[in-house]
Amino acid sequence: MADTPRPRPNTTYSAPVMSVDLFAEGYEIWPCHDCMPWHAEVIQDDSGDVFVREWHAAECPTLAQVLAEVDAEIKRLENG
Numbered sequence: 215m216a217d218t219p220r221p222r223p224n225t226t227y228s229a230p231v232m233s234v235d236l237f238a239e240g241y242e243i244w245p246c247h248d249c250m251p252w253h254a255e256v257i258q259d260d261s262g263d264v265f266v267r268e269w270h271a272a273e274c275p276t277l278a279q280v281l282a283e284v285d286a287e288i289k290r291l292e293n294g
């Protein structure tokens with residue numbers, strides 16, 4: 215039985231995008247090597263904290279990795 219090729223994620227320039235907010239303190243901004251629509255913006259929330267908001271293709275593997283890291287950090291902070 216032949217292996218079924220896995221569908222490649224849509225990371226083309228016109229792919230749908232998603233964002234993740236990261237604390238801006240000491241954060242270096244580098245373009246994503248896995249998707250073409252990547253871009254970033256600096257935002258400030260209502261409390262004055264500054265974040266870097268990264269936009270990636272919704273199916274970008276780097277975005278999935280960053281979101282998993284953010285979730286792990288949130289769980290770590292919630293568990294003290």
Ligand SMILES: [Zn+2]
Pocket residue numbers: 246247248249250252269270271274275276277
């Ligand atoms: Zn990306």
